[in-house]
Amino acid sequence: MRVAIPRHFLLVAALLLGNLVGCATPPPASDPDAVADFNETNDPLEPTNRVMYSIDNGLDTVLLEPVARAYRFIFPQPVRAGIHNVLSNLGTPVQLSNDMLSGKPRRAGDTTMRFLINTTVGVVGIFDVAKGWGYPDHDSDFGITMALWGVPEGPFLFLPVFGPSDPRDAIGLGIDSAMDPFNWVGQGTAVRALDWSRFGISAVDQRERHLDDIENTKKTALDPYATFRSLYRQHRRSIIETARNDNRATIPVWFPLSGAPEGVSYTPAGASNH
Amino acid sequence: MPHRRTFLVLTAATLVPTAGWLARPAHAQSAAQHATTFVRGVGEQLVAVVNGTQPDAQKRAELTRIIDGAVDVDGVARFCLGRFWRNASSQQQQNYMTLFHQVLVNNITSKLGDYRGVSFIMGKADMRDENAVVSTVVNRPNNPPTNVDWIVANPTAGPKIIDVVAEGTSLRLTQRQDYASYLSHNNDNIDALINAMRQQVAQAG
Numbered sequence: 001m002r003v004a005i006p007r008h009f010l011l012v013a014a015l016l017l018g019n020l021v022g023c024a025t026p027p028p029a030s031d032p033d034a035v036a037d038f039n040e041t042n043d044p045l046e047p048t049n050r051v052m053y054s055i056d057n058g059l060d061t062v063l064l065e066p067v068a069r070a071y072r073f074i075f076p077q078p079v080r081a082g083i084h085n086v087l088s089n090l091g092t093p094v095q096l097s098n099d100m101l102s103g104k105p106r107r108a109g110d111t112t113m114r115f116l117i118n119t120t121v122g123v124v125g126i127f128d129v130a131k132g133w134g135y136p137d138h139d140s141d142f143g144i145t146m147a148l149w150g151v152p153e154g155p156f157l158f159l160p161v162f163g164p165s166d167p168r169d170a171i172g173l174g175i176d177s178a179m180d181p182f183n184w185v186g187q188g189t190a191v192r193a194l195d196w197s198r199f200g201i202s203a204v205d206q207r208e209r210h211l212d213d214i215e216n217t218k219k220t221a222l223d224p225y226a227t228f229r230s231l232y233r234q235h236r237r238s239i240i241e242t243a244r245n246d247n248r249a250t251i252p253v254w255f256p257l258s259g260a261p262e263g264v265s266y267t268p269a270g271a272s273n274h
Numbered sequence: 275m276p277h278r279r280t281f282l283v284l285t286a287a288t289l290v291p292t293a294g295w296l297a298r299p300a301h302a303q304s305a306a307q308h309a310t311t312f313v314r315g316v317g318e319q320l321v322a323v324v325n326g327t328q329p330d331a332q333k334r335a336e337l338t339r340i341i342d343g344a345v346d347v348d349g350v351a352r353f354c355l356g357r358f359w360r361n362a363s364s365q366q367q368q369n370y371m372t373l374f375h376q377v378l379v380n381n382i383t384s385k386l387g388d389y390r391g392v393s394f395i396m397g398k399a400d401m402r403d404e405n406a407v408v409s410t411v412v413n414r415p416n417n418p419p420t421n422v423d424w425i426v427a428n429p430t431a432g433p434k435i436i437d438v439v440a441e442g443t444s445l446r447l448t449q450r451q452d453y454a455s456y457l458s459h460n461n462d463n464i465d466a467l468i469n470a471m472r473q474q475v476a477q478a479g
Contacts, residue, residue, distance in 0.1 A: 033357050034458070034462075037357075037454060037458065041451075041454075041455075072416065077415075077416065209417070209418050211416075212385075212388050212414070212416065212417055213417075216381075216384075216385060216388075219384065220377075220381045220384075220474075221452050222452055222453065222455075222456040222467070222470050222471075222474075223452050223455040223456045223459070225455075226451055226452055226454075226455030226456070227448055227451070227452045227455075229451075230443075230447065230448045230451040230452070231443050231448055234442055234443040234444060234447065234448065235441055235442050235443050237442065238441070238442020238443070239442065241442075242442075
């Protein structure tokens with residue numbers, strides 16, 4: 001699940017980014033190993049990105065991390081899980097749209113069933129009942145959708161506030177925000193307050209879930225920026241490959257094999273019987 | 275309805291692995307099984323130490339023994355240095371190797387407090403080229419469940435863990451890119467990396 005963004009936020013972020021653009025110097029062509037490394041790293045804006053990283057890291061240290069620690073301290077795990085599930089349930093429209101746009105009918109079905117079950121039996125999404133019933137959650141956003149369409153990832157970007165990204169995911173964030181019906185309804189102070197509350201709570205929820213991992217990475221990495229860059233890319237690529245390989249057949253619910261767990265593709269028994 | 279669902283899931287759970295087993299050559303199946311047994315054994319040892327009541331110094335010694343026995347630390351170390359391994363002098367290689375062992379153990383033991391209460395669930399195992407990939411779900415207190423794949427080389431004769439992939443992120447690849455970036459910002463000087471590692475070990479005590 002990604003953080004839901006209020007309107008106009010991305011515009012501000014884009015303006016901030018545009019003001020500070022510096023480029024990395026490629027190594028000399030006489031050192032082919034170094035050139036190969038440079039191309040593999042694919043971070044031509046590294047100096048700018050590092051500035052963004054230190055700003056984000058500073059903001060995180062004084063603001064988001066302490067709030068996330070307080071959140072963990074105040075609310076016990078089951079309450080935090082409930083809040084996470086509600087936020088995840090509110091993300092259904094964006095998730096479902098992307099499941100359909102990326103041509104994954106079984107994923108779209110999972111998302112629909114999750115919404116129907118968790119909103120009712122799961123009490124407005126607090127309890128993830130659907131997972132136990134064979135409809136596990138999956139990642140789905142417009143960055144993934146574009147990747148499945150064949151849009152390349154592009155160079156690494158470190159965005160203000162949102163952190164590690166790339167052009168494809170940055171555009172994806174904007175599109176996801178635009179297709180979120182909660183950003184269409186109404187105007188006025190109350191709606192805006194709700195939008196920002198959801199944004200804030202999502203950010204704290206996500207940060208809390210990664211408290212230990214981020215702390216460990218900062219403690220053990222010699223170059224935390226490069227380590228986060230590597231982790232972000234590997235993680236996104238793995239999510240995209242999982243989505244790409246989820247080719248479960250769209251078979252009717254009464255068919256005996258329709259209850260196969262996620263990730264297990266249906267193989268006709270006769271095909272492998274020799 | 276729930277009964278029918280359970281029945282369908284059970285049917286699928288028996289049919290799908292059977293179909294996969296029939297399609298796969300027998301030796302691959304047994305290699306993957308060996309790897310699963312190996313990972314389960316190592317995992318149970320690690321969990322027993324982490325959740326044990328012995329003092330931290332003793333835990334550290336026990337973890338070092340388990341890691342040295344189960345992980346191909348030298349191979350991982352060479353992988354993490356990448357192209358710089360070839361350029362390093364034998365003295366540098368030796369220093370780096372010693373420090374890498376210490377850093378690896380430190381990185382794991384420094385998390386002992388956080389990991390207390392850890393448990394894991396075994397998942398499927400597959401062969402990818404020569405190596406077995408054993409999937410697990412690791413549950414740490416205060417953390418969402420994490421999908422962790424263990425990459426096991428030589429699964430039938432002398433299995434060794436050569437990588438751990440958490441939520442799609444390879445530990446050794448991440449470490450390699452960390453070192454590569456550090457080196458490229460220090461004129462590719464391997465002694466600078468060795469000094470930085472020495473500092474890390476000293477700070478961890």
